[in-house]
Amino acid sequence: MLEIKNLHAKVTEQDKEILKGISLNVKPGEVHAIMGPNGSGKSTLANVLAGRQDYEVTQGEVIYQGHDLFPLAPEERAQQGIFLAFQYPVEIPGVNNVYLLKAAVNAGRKARGEKELDAMDFLTFIKEKLALVKMDNSFLSRAVNEGFSGGEKKRNEVLQMAALEPKLAILDETDSGLDIDALKIVADGVNKLRNPNRAFIIITHYQRLLDYIVPDYVHVLSGGRIVRSGDSKLALELEETGYINDSNSASANA
Amino acid sequence: MSIVTVESYINEHKDIKNKLAGSQHNWLQAARDNALQSFAKLGYPDKKVENWKYTRVTPIAKQHLPILLTHSEHYEKNKVVSLVKAMPDCHCMVFINGYFSTELSLLSGLPDNVIVCDFLTATEQHSELLKKHLQQDAATSDSFLAFNTAFMHCGAFIHVPANTQIEKPIQLLFICTPEANTHTINLRNVLIAETQSKVNFIENYLAITDDSYFVNTVSNLILEQNAHLTHIKLQNESRQAFHIGTVNAQQAADSHFHSHSFARGGALVRSDTNTSLNAAGAHCTMNGLFIAQGKQHIDHHTCIEHKHSHCSSREYYRGILAEQAHGVFNGRVVVAKDAQKTDAVQENKNLLLSDSAEIDTKPQLEIYADDVKCAHGATVGQLDKRALFYLQARGINIEQATKILTYAFAKEIIERIDFAPVREQCENLLLDTYKIDTTQEETHES
Incomplete structure (x- = not known):
């Protein structure tokens, strides 16, 4: 589904490379956890995959569903099934949550040549998804993320993910800052969305999340490279020993 | 001449x-x-x-x-x-x-x-x-x-x-x-x-x-x-x-x-x-929204004179300038010497949607009393790039995302109007200006 080959990237208009040759293969149904210290390039990887303009790819390629990913605009990537759950979800005053959700869902449907959902059908559709993240209807009429608590923002990301039904979901530190109850709700939502056709890349700083979402693979990112890969046991090991092999301590934009 | x-x-x-x-x-x-x-x-x-x-x-x-x-x-x-x-x-x-x-x-x-x-x-x-x-x-x-x-x-x-x-x-x-x-x-x-x-x-x-x-x-x-x-x-x-x-x-x-x-x-x-x-005890709110395109020139001046103690004022003006439009906002709040306990807030935010659009904004606070609470500020900016990317990352194209965020910027002022028919007229004008698909606006929770 996703093949990352020797990916190098830097912040636009800056010289320093943050990703220094990442290679990773993700197949449908798999859950890959990417761990690593602050500044190792985890969030850069997520943002490059989603198409954020602040980063520039300097080398390497990414093949998504058999095609080069990079010519696609961010919205085209989203329409083709890539979803990024933001580390810092953006507050958008004046835009209703339900407006965003419906515009997003219908943009995807339109791109796939499916019929757009009308207001009534959409409401039925979204109410099922709300239950998944234990949110009530009042979330729909609030402005996007405005005045949301940290936990609410992350649940809102999972709600959007549930609504958009992506093929590849990238969770960028979705667990950071969550208390254990909020973490369980988020993890529970993600687990319910796991299926044989959907892949996840879960970026996290903390092993704790992986107690609830058990990954197929764990990779350790350090200094812009994957320095270790293993199965879910690797996460437990890291919990005890810390991030070893952190040979390159140069800080990068996490 | x-x-x-x-x-x-x-x-x-x-x-x-x-x-x-x-x-x-x-x-x-x-x-x-x-x-x-x-x-x-x-x-x-x-x-x-x-x-x-x-x-x-x-x-x-x-x-x-x-x-x-x-x-x-x-x-x-x-x-x-x-x-x-x-x-x-x-x-x-x-x-x-x-x-x-x-x-x-x-x-x-x-x-x-x-x-x-x-x-x-x-x-x-x-x-x-x-x-x-x-x-x-x-x-x-x-x-x-x-x-x-x-x-x-x-x-x-x-x-x-x-x-x-x-x-x-x-x-x-x-x-x-x-x-x-x-x-x-x-x-x-x-x-x-x-x-x-x-x-x-x-x-x-x-x-x-x-x-x-x-x-x-x-x-x-x-x-x-x-x-x-x-x-x-x-x-x-x-x-x-x-x-x-x-x-x-x-x-x-x-x-x-x-x-x-x-x-x-x-x-x-x-x-x-x-x-x-x-x-004493008088209060005013002034809300304003100006939207200019083409070569339109739209200038707003406001003046709130606090002449007596214990009065309050709230002012929120926003401008959206596109193409070669020129906007002006000049908001003056004057607090007289005897107008103690004045409580005044003034805010002006402007959105420039093109490189040729222009805004001159001048918030003016003149305070001659010493026991007052006054705040003012003016901003000029483009759309929030993070918000644009956020919408794009949800599959909404950049043109539509721009319109949605512009509409939202204006809507915050329009929502202050109590009378629904006026609010709806203003919203329709905005939707018409920014050609937003209104069918997506009708979704309310039941």
């Missing part, structure tokens, strides 16, 4: 002054004469006049635009009727090129003690009240205000007596037709809310022509003790038109003045809203 124009208006004044409404009243003629003298002395403002630093009035000053002295007969009535219907749930005074049309107005159901008439009728039947409340502006330093007073003839006179509440808003619908072309439509409205009364006004400026004409409009608002008055100004003149307007409010103790100004039309626009908080 402009000196020639000033003289042509002085001559015009000589010719028509005895035909103007209420010319039988010496006090009114004296007020007109004094104002004309001020106008003659001041001439048209140029950039040396601080209040007009960013707005050139040459397009108005270079030609003589005669005052329209007759009722218009030839216009498409069905278009006017549909404009009246477009604002449901309100009383409506219709003015065609400045002239009141009893036939097209909707004024049934108003309390009997309320006076609603045009300026001419007020000079005939309510001259004492008119004399008491008309601001004569003899010493004004504003050319256009002086001009307006010199040629007072058309407009509305509304008097809401003490302890009277008017449930539905009263709309003053000013419509320009092709007959307004190359003429001046000079309007003077006097709107009085006596003690403990409550009334909502909508001044709505529209056109059923694309021509160039000049609307010079002044509204005098009087709020007596504990009066509650809402004033909504909707300006959607022809894109070739010049619109210069002033709203001057005087507030007594404990009065509440809510002003909303929504500007979308006109080629050259200057819109002033001023209030004077004259006694």
Whole structure:
């Protein structure tokens, strides 16, 4: 589904490379956890995959569903099934949550040549998804993320993910800052969305999340490279020993 | 060139002054004469006049635009009727090129003690009240205000007596037709809310022509003790038109003045809203939104004078400038020496949607008291790039994302309007401007 080959990237208009040759293969149904210290390039990887303009790819390629990913605009990537759950979800005053959700869902449907959902059908559709993240209807009429608590923002990301039904979901530190109850709700939502056709890349700083979402693979990112890969046991090991092999301590934009 | 124009208006004044409404009243003629003298002395403002630093009035000053002295007969009535219907749930005074049309107005159901008439009728039947409340502006330093007073003839006179509440808003619908072309439509409205009364006004400026004409409009608002008055100004003149307007409010103790100004039309626009908080407990809010495209020039000036202690004011103005449009915002808050415990907030935010669009914003806070709470700020910016990417990452294309965020920026001001039909009209104008698919707006939770 996703093949990352020797990916190098830097912040636009800056010289320093943050990703220094990442290679990773993700197949449908798999859950890959990417761990690593602050500044190792985890969030850069997520943002490059989603198409954020602040980063520039300097080398390497990414093949998504058999095609080069990079010519696609961010919205085209989203329409083709890539979803990024933001580390810092953006507050958008004046835009209703339900407006965003419906515009997003219908943009995807339109791109796939499916019929757009009308207001009534959409409401039925979204109410099922709300239950998944234990949110009530009042979330729909609030402005996007405005005045949301940290936990609410992350649940809102999972709600959007549930609504958009992506093929590849990238969770960028979705667990950071969550208390254990909020973490369980988020993890529970993600687990319910796991299926044989959907892949996840879960970026996290903390092993704790992986107690609830058990990954197929764990990779350790350090200094812009994957320095270790293993199965879910690797996460437990890291919990005890810390991030070893952190040979390159140069800080990068996490 | 402009000196020639000033003289042509002085001559015009000589010719028509005895035909103007209420010319039988010496006090009114004296007020007109004094104002004309001020106008003659001041001439048209140029950039040396601080209040007009960013707005050139040459397009108005270079030609003589005669005052329209007759009722218009030839216009498409069905278009006017549909404009009246477009604002449901309100009383409506219709003015065609400045002239009141009893036939097209909707004024049934108003309390009997309320006076609603045009300026001419007020000079005939309510001259004492008119004399008491008309601001004569003899010493004004504003050319256009002086001009307006010199040629007072058309407009509305509304008097809401003490302890009277008017449930539905009263709309003053000013419509320009092709007959307004190359003429001046000079309007003077006097709107009085006596003690403990409550009334909502909508001044709505529209056109059923694309021509160039000049609307010079002044509204005098009087709020007596504990009066509650809402004033909504909707300006959607022809894109070739010049619109210069002033709203001057005087507030007594404990009065509440809510002003909303929504500007979308006109080629050259200057819109002033001023209030004077004259006694303790008075409060005002001023909300404004201006949206300019093409080569439109839209200038808003506001002035809130805190003259007494324990008054409060809130001001929120936003501008959206696209293409080569030029916007100006100048918001002045003056806190007099004795106006202790003043609580004033002023905020102006502007969005520039193109590299050629321009905004000059100048928030001015002048504080002469020492125990006050005042905050102000102005920002000029582009759309939040993070928010744009966030929407894109959800599959919404960049054009649509831009429109959604622009709409949201404007909507925060529109949502402050209490009266739903006005809110909906403003929203529809925005949706139309930014071509947003409205079917996505209808989703409400059930």
